[in-house]
Structure formats: C-alpha cells, structure tokens
Amino acid sequence: MNSFFLFCMILCACTKICLVYCDNLQDTCPAATGKQSIFINGLPCKNPATVTPSDFKSTKLSSRGDTDNFFRSSTTIVTAADFPGLNTLGLSIARTDLDVDGLVLPQSHPRASELFFVSAGVVIAGFVDSKNQLFQKILKEGDVFVLPRGLLHFCVNAGNEAATIFSVLSSQNPGEVSVAGAMFESDPDMINKLVSKTKSLVNGLENATLFGFN
Template sequence: MRMISPIIFTVSLLLSSACHAAVQEFCVADLTAPESPVGYSCKKPETLTVNDFVYSGLGVAGNTSNPLKAAVTLATVPEFPALNGLGISLARVDVAAGGGGAIHTHPRATEIVHVVSGEITAGFISGANKVYYKTLNKGDIIVIPQGLLHFQLNSGRIPAKLYVSFSSASPGLQILDNALFANNLPTELVAATTFLDIAQIKKLKGAFGGIG
C-alpha cells in the first residue's frame, strides 16, 4: 500500500478545514428579527461597535434565595447577541451552602464546569448508567458530555461560584423533575413508566405545577 505524501495529507486537512469555515467572521444577532433553525439574522456590520462584542452580565452574583439555593446567569445569544453562530456560550452559577441544581441535561452542548470559589460535588450519568462524580475545589474543572444527565451540588460550608461554558450558542435545558412533574402527562402514564407511587406523583405534580 502506497504511503500518502505528507504534503498531500496536510493540504487535504487544510482544504477540509476551509470547507467547514464560516462564510462570515461573525454574525451579531438581530434580536428584533425572527429566530430560524440556524439562528438569528445578522445586524449590518456598519452598525456595530466594540460594545456589541462585550457583555458584563456575569459580574454580578445571582439571587440564591429560592428552593434550590442556586442561581444561573446566562450568556447565551439572547443575552449576548455576538455569540450568534459561533457555537459557544457561557453561564455563571452561584450556589449557596447546601444548595444545588436539579438533575438536568443540555441536549445541544457539551459543558465544562470551572470552580472559581467554594466546593461542589458534580457528576453525570453515562448512557450505560454508570455514574461519574467527584468533589471539586477552586480551580478544578469537569467536562459533562453532550446530552447526559448531570448535577452540581454545593458540598461545602460557604457559597460556591462556578463558570460554565457550552459548545453551543444555544445549549438548551431539560430538567428531569420538570419533564416528569411540571406538565400535563397523565399521572397513570408517569406511574407506568417510572414505577413511582401514584400518591407521590400527584404530590410532586402539585409542587412543580403539573396537571393530569
């Protein structure tokens, strides 16, 4: 079998990369226009300033006075239109002692969690139902593969601050408890598919605002 020339191989890689490159360098979203499956239409470049590429919303702590004792401050396209079409987004997560997010998934993005302060226990459940979790401290990061159920809990005694990044400008969010108990899926179907007690399901539907 003949070996491929290193030059030909390198050129092939460059051509492949070029074929997948964006036609435009950026596309700051025009939020006044309708959103399409591929994102928002672009603002006219001549109307843009440096301020369109700067977002300061992550500098303020979120309000953790809620049942989860946690707050998420997003930097996705609706908050930061410059991310439109770039395939990335961020969020700040503040978690009070004893608080944490419910088990959830981001169907369109892989997530990296960076612990800025405090201590958290974070992890995910693989498609083979194996659980990967660990207690993380300041400076640690954990990667959550796309679409997998995962969680972050404050396992320390002081508030925790996290920054998370996503491999999508619109990562999506589905919270497991809401999916089961915050809609009109009939209680009998929830019981048949989860093996939960009907009385418990009705109690949870009442807590999450579901009906049926």
C-alpha cells in the same frame, strides 16, 4: 434515465459545495436581535457597518444570582440572543451560584457539552452515562470538569461557604431538560426525594442509585 443521473451529479456537487462553506464566511457575525421577518437556524447577522466592540462584551454574569429558593441555587445561561457577539460561534456561557447545601438537580443540555470552572467554593459535580454509570468529582477553586453533551448532570455545594461556577457550553442555544420540571413538577414529595438522593452523593455514597425512590 440520463437526465436522472445528471440531476444526481448536480445535486452531489451542490451538496459538496454546501458542506465546504458550512463555517463562517466572515470574521464575526454579531446577532441582529430585533424583530425577524425570516426564520433560520440561528440569528441573522448585523450589518457589518454597525458592529461595535460592545457586541463582544457582556456583564450579564457579573452579579450573583438569586438563590432565595427551595434549591438554594441559581443558574443564568447567556446565549447569542442576549450576547450578540456569540452568534455563529457555537458557544454560550453560564453562571451557577450555590448557597451552602445548595444544589442543581439532574438536568441535561441536548445540544451542548458543558465545561465547568469553579470560581469559588467546593462543589461535587457529576453526570450519569447511558449505562447508568455515575461519574463525579469533588471540585475546588480553579478546578475544571467536563459534562458530555446530552447526559444528565448535577452539582452540589460540598463546602461551608457559597460557591460560584462559570460554564462554557458548545452551542449558542444548548437547551435544557430538567428532570424535576419534566417529571415531578406537580409532585413536591417526589422532588424532595430527588433532592435527598442527590445530596446523599455528598456523603460519599458513590454507588447510590440516583433515581431509586424505594
């Protein structure tokens, strides 16, 4: 019995030590994105001697995305796997481009909140909470809107010109769950109805039931 209590005390002490050192132990940790021989919750760090300023710069969001698709939109998310300097910082970045009448169907990021910044155009962005309550706002150039972690959210171009949104997400691997992809991929008619319901929000239907297909 005494040995058991001693073991518990040691375990508690070790747990406390682990919690104390959960943050970075060095200034930076650019990802070593080559072939991994071990698997960890994240990406291994490069040798500090090989870290360069280029690790902290990315041009992956400098160009407009391809919006030649059914939804007239494009979203590019850049994580630590593509931008080494993000590793261990708990951040990723994204760019969303919307043509006129373009939209991003309801989706969620299970591991991250998202901060929207409208760089150009006019959009409506919103999310639905666990009580099925809708929160949405018209956003103009320079406006910022926050999307809480794990909640379904969407955005629609509400202007007469193309719109661009830049986002910062609070995880280096936020994940993405798409309603259209998860539920309606094999049923184009249902996707069309979801598109119609989402676009109806633009017309001021604040109390529209987002997933009511009656």
